[in-house]
Amino acid sequence: MGENLLSVKNLTTSFKIDGEYYPAVDDVSLDIKPNEVVALVGESGSGKSATAFSLMKLHRAARIEGEVLFEGKDLMKVKETKMNRIRGGELAMIFQDPMTALNPLMKIKHQIMETLKIHKTKDRDEREAYAIDLLGRVGIPRPERVGNAFPHELSGGMRQRVVIAIAIANRPKLLIADEPTTALDVTIQAQILDLIRELQDDLNSGVLLITHDLGVVAEMADRVAVMYAGQIVEIAPVKELFKDPKHPYTCSLLNSLPNEELQGSKLHVIEGVVPPLNKMERDSCRFAPRIPWIDESEHEHNPELREISPGHFVRCTCYKNFYLKSDTGSNIAVEAQQMAEADEVTE
Amino acid sequence: MSNLLEIKDLKVHYPIRGGFFNTVKDHVKAVDGVSLNIPEGTTYGLVGESGSGKTTTGKAVIGLNHITEGEILFNGKTISGNGKSVKNSKEIQMIFQDPYSSLNVRKRVFDIVAEPIKNYHKRTKDELIAEVLGLLQKVGLPPGSLYKYPHEFSGGQRQRIGVARAIALNPKLIIADEPVSALDVSVQAQVLNFMQDIQEEMNLTMLFIAHDLGVVRHMCQHIGIMYQGRLVEEGTAEEIFNNPQHLYTKRLIAAIPDTDVDKIDENLNIRQSVKEQYNEHFHEYLDEDGRALPLVDITSTHKAALPAKG
Amino acid sequence: MPGDALSGLIDPTVPIEQIERLREQMGLNNPWYIQYRDWVLAMLQGDFGQSFFKQQPVLDVIGDRMMNTIWLGLFSSVLIYLIGIPLGLVSGRWNDSLLDSAITGYTYLGFATPTFIFGLVMLLVFGYTLGWFPTGGSVGVGVTPGTLEYVISKFQHLVLPSFSIALIGLVGTVQYLRSGIIETKQKDFVTLARAKGVSEGKVYTKHIFRNSILPIAAFFGYEITSLLGGSLFIETIYGYPGMGRLFLESISIRDFSVANVLILVFGMLSILGALLSDIILSIVDPRIRIK
Numbered sequence: 001m002g003e004n005l006l007s008v009k010n011l012t013t014s015f016k017i018d019g020e021y022y023p024a025v026d027d028v029s030l031d032i033k034p035n036e037v038v039a040l041v042g043e044s045g046s047g048k049s050a051t052a053f054s055l056m057k058l059h060r061a062a063r064i065e066g067e068v069l070f071e072g073k074d075l076m077k078v079k080e081t082k083m084n085r086i087r088g089g090e091l092a093m094i095f096q097d098p099m100t101a102l103n104p105l106m107k108i109k110h111q112i113m114e115t116l117k118i119h120k121t122k123d124r125d126e127r128e129a130y131a132i133d134l135l136g137r138v139g140i141p142r143p144e145r146v147g148n149a150f151p152h153e154l155s156g157g158m159r160q161r162v163v164i165a166i167a168i169a170n171r172p173k174l175l176i177a178d179e180p181t182t183a184l185d186v187t188i189q190a191q192i193l194d195l196i197r198e199l200q201d202d203l204n205s206g207v208l209l210i211t212h213d214l215g216v217v218a219e220m221a222d223r224v225a226v227m228y229a230g231q232i233v234e235i236a237p238v239k240e241l242f243k244d245p246k247h248p249y250t251c252s253l254l255n256s257l258p259n260e261e262l263q264g265s266k267l268h269v270i271e272g273v274v275p276p277l278n279k280m281e282r283d284s285c286r287f288a289p290r291i292p293w294i295d296e297s298e299h300e301h302n303p304e305l306r307e308i309s310p311g312h313f314v315r316c317t318c319y320k321n322f323y324l325k326s327d328t329g330s331n332i333a334v335e336a337q338q339m340a341e342a343d344e345v346t347e
Numbered sequence: 348m349s350n351l352l353e354i355k356d357l358k359v360h361y362p363i364r365g366g367f368f369n370t371v372k373d374h375v376k377a378v379d380g381v382s383l384n385i386p387e388g389t390t391y392g393l394v395g396e397s398g399s400g401k402t403t404t405g406k407a408v409i410g411l412n413h414i415t416e417g418e419i420l421f422n423g424k425t426i427s428g429n430g431k432s433v434k435n436s437k438e439i440q441m442i443f444q445d446p447y448s449s450l451n452v453r454k455r456v457f458d459i460v461a462e463p464i465k466n467y468h469k470r471t472k473d474e475l476i477a478e479v480l481g482l483l484q485k486v487g488l489p490p491g492s493l494y495k496y497p498h499e500f501s502g503g504q505r506q507r508i509g510v511a512r513a514i515a516l517n518p519k520l521i522i523a524d525e526p527v528s529a530l531d532v533s534v535q536a537q538v539l540n541f542m543q544d545i546q547e548e549m550n551l552t553m554l555f556i557a558h559d560l561g562v563v564r565h566m567c568q569h570i571g572i573m574y575q576g577r578l579v580e581e582g583t584a585e586e587i588f589n590n591p592q593h594l595y596t597k598r599l600i601a602a603i604p605d606t607d608v609d610k611i612d613e614n615l616n617i618r619q620s621v622k623e624q625y626n627e628h629f630h631e632y633l634d635e636d637g638r639a640l641p642l643v644d645i646t647s648t649h650k651a652a653l654p655a656k657g
Numbered sequence: 658m659p660g661d662a663l664s665g666l667i668d669p670t671v672p673i674e675q676i677e678r679l680r681e682q683m684g685l686n687n688p689w690y691i692q693y694r695d696w697v698l699a700m701l702q703g704d705f706g707q708s709f710f711k712q713q714p715v716l717d718v719i720g721d722r723m724m725n726t727i728w729l730g731l732f733s734s735v736l737i738y739l740i741g742i743p744l745g746l747v748s749g750r751w752n753d754s755l756l757d758s759a760i761t762g763y764t765y766l767g768f769a770t771p772t773f774i775f776g777l778v779m780l781l782v783f784g785y786t787l788g789w790f791p792t793g794g795s796v797g798v799g800v801t802p803g804t805l806e807y808v809i810s811k812f813q814h815l816v817l818p819s820f821s822i823a824l825i826g827l828v829g830t831v832q833y834l835r836s837g838i839i840e841t842k843q844k845d846f847v848t849l850a851r852a853k854g855v856s857e858g859k860v861y862t863k864h865i866f867r868n869s870i871l872p873i874a875a876f877f878g879y880e881i882t883s884l885l886g887g888s889l890f891i892e893t894i895y896g897y898p899g900m901g902r903l904f905l906e907s908i909s910i911r912d913f914s915v916a917n918v919l920i921l922v923f924g925m926l927s928i929l930g931a932l933l934s935d936i937i938l939s940i941v942d943p944r945i946r947i948k
Contacts, residue, residue, distance in 0.1 A: 088854035215604030258565030
């Protein structure tokens with residue numbers, strides 16, 4: 001593997017709540033090589049989408065610190081006019097919700113041609129022909145007709161293909177896919193994932209895949225970074241992560257999935273809730289409140305991300321003696337109790 | 348074990364109007380001849396992609412949709428005839444997909460949960476409060492939730508409020524329409540677990556509508572797969588997953604991404620070969636209108652819409 | 658309202674018998690349904706009746722006034738959109754800035770100020786005190802129609818009343834546009850446009866503006882026809898001979914045949930406005946198409 005295509009160093013993205021900034025992305029560092037798929041996994045509120053938006057500099061009202069080296073250039077220092085040439089060109093993004101990501105008043109082909117126009121000096125006819133060609137390449141039947149349609153005339157799966165066509169229009173070197181299949185049916189999801197794989201092979205691009213679907217991660221990723229409460233808590237090659245997860249959060253997440261063996265019995269439940277941004281303990285293990293049966297002495301102060309085997313990083317020492325509590329979830333009274341406590345914290 | 352719910356040849360057609368006089372031009376056959384039985388105390392999973400008619404079927408059972416043809420029997424009694432919708436019944440309740448938009452944001456939890464009770468029973472305010480508190484405890488919400496508004500809760504908690512409302516009248520049948528598809532995995536686990544708890548406790552029967560086969564396999568004893576308004580396969584969870592007969596079922600199952608990292612290549616190959624089969628042979632599984640063929644018995648519990656051999 | 662067409666018209670010294678005879682002749686003693694039938698039938702045949710007061714066909718009476726009102730309406734609506742849209746754009750794009758606060762402050766004031774008060778103030782300041790514009794009528798006295806002088810005079814008479822209408826009338830447009838823009842700029846497709854590399858200026862012109870102007874476009878038909886219906890207050894204050902003022906006049910002198918036709922005209926205008934709005938919306942929004 002050669003040079004890093006993308007190298008994120010100490011990225012911190014903070015949002016203002018009641019006049020003060022709180023980091024939603026907290027000191028995230030991450031590398032992506034050409035032709036590599038790195039998955040960023042976590043639940044809503046973990047900061048994974050905020051990370052993606054920071055890389056593209058798409059946040060409107062956030063304070064962003066750190067370095068984002070894309071092919072050696074620090075994007076954070078690039079001027080907005082120059083950034084506009086990178087965005088949608090070498091660095092492109094697939095959006096999550098196909099139903100809202102397209103301009104309802106613009107014909108499909110014009111939405112694709114717009115990005116072609118910004119990044120290439122092609123003439124109009126050429127742009128139009130290429131837009132139609134792209135629609136065909138993302139598997140849209142009768143691309144000429146679809147090109148002249150408006151978004152509301154297409155199904156969700158078709159719209160997501162259009163969103164992908166826009167993202168790959170200028171042959172990006174890095175594709176950020178923010179939950180690209182969450183809104184879709186499984187068979188369409190399979191097709192879209194195939195498509196992303198094909199394109200990646202074709203263009204030798206790197207992909208940052210953001211998702212909460214662990215099945216998709218297992219299938220697509222080369223490496224996985226797990227995020228919790230704004231921090232990366234574990235990074236590992238995909239096989240290692242699924243076979244030998246270390247961080248308590250990763251373990252809990254994998255165990256909360258329904259699977260064959262568990263059929264009809266209880267699923268593992270992670271106790272408590274993700275703390276809100278402005279009510280978070282920031283200098284201790286952020287997952288500690290959700291595994292209260294693990295002794296406090298197992299955690300470290302200001303936990304760090306450490307390499308425990310080649311390429312496998314884990315935050316905090318609490319993974320060493322971690323075990324899953326077997327009977328969680330069945331006891332509703334306990335849950336209610338915890339929720340009441342969580343309420344007190346938020347109030 | 349007797350069937351709590353029987354659906355016989357249900358059809359829900361919507362007219363398409365057009366032209367100058369707004370006359371009926373055609374019909375959308377959202378549901379076109381679905382029959383299924385749910386034994387008391389069990390969960391039946393209705394699976395299909397968007398537009399397959401699974402939600403329409405659920406809504407027809409609870410009376411939110413007009414029924415074009417067919418019969419629905421609840422507890423052995425007909426609750427609907429041809430061309431009428433089912434009358435509201437306190438014994439059948441629904442849990443909706445999006446816990447946020449299905450709750451009135453201007454009402455407090457107390458009002459939301461008490462509303463169905465007030466519609467059917469005369470209660471004093473104190474009795475109501477006691478009853479609602481009991482329900483909140485059942486779904487695992489702290490008593491302090493009583494006078495809060497929906498926006499003060501997380502997605503999982505909101506779904507609990509939705510469930511509390513649904514079970515307020517001691518229903519026998521719950522229609523759960525994609526109850527967890529808007530939730531994160533860990534929250535999904537919470538909600539699924541406690542739905543099972545409540546089912547056991549109240550001996551509920553459930554019609555569980557979902558597109559996530561993993562979740563359906565976890566929750567349901569029987570599963571029906573819908574395609575374009577008809578069932579293409581029906582059987583126990585075991586039969587559907589281990590011995591799928593219909594090509595569409597096979598394709599759905601093959602499309603689920605598996606977390607078993609050692610089998611990724613194998614799964615991708617299976618998916619690819621099923622897809623090829625599907626592209627080549629799927630038309631054999633359809634009638635001339637592009638709809639599923641009639642179901643044929645495979646075992647006493649397993650049926651599939653297979654083409655005649657030969 | 659007590660009285661009928663004769664009570665506002667006739668010299669009180671006329672003997673009762675003669676009034677009775679006139680009443681009988683005009684059909685005023687018929688039962689209401691007969692009167693109504695006669696009226697509807699006449700309308701259908703294009704006979705809108707005579708003004709009791711002016712002894713002229715109603716259509717002639719209204720015709721003159723209508724042209725004046727149409728000019729006033731057109732002029733004010735041009736002003737409304739010419740001033741309102743840029744204000745809304747600025748206010749929405751840089752929301753919560755100082756400029757936005759000033760504009761929003763103005764719209765609140767505009768909402769709170771009654772048109773007739775504002776009209777009076779304008780009249781006082783620019784008409785009497787400063788003397789920049791004429792204070793009444795629709796054209797100067799003694800100017801010959803067709804000359805350039807006539808056109809200029811007409812225009813001068815339009816300025817004050819139409820600004821009085823527009824400066825108050827545009828606050829709705831500004832607020833609609835402002836909230837439309839603020840709502841639209843948070844939409845996913847706008848973020849996607851930025852992710853495509855579209856420059857900030859183009860994001861506004863090509864993506865946000867068109868989407869946020871929809872509610873205004875939808876309202877355009879109503880707005881313009883309501884302006885064409887004339888403004889009762891402004892026309893009265895400025896003594897501008899338009900339909901609004903005519904309406905008030907005909908009611909106060911019990912000239913019912915004129916008032917009736919005016920109400921009919923106002924009704925037609927509202928229906929036309931609704932139709933116009935639907936047509937405009939179907940042109941600008943591809944999701945709505947008239948089959």
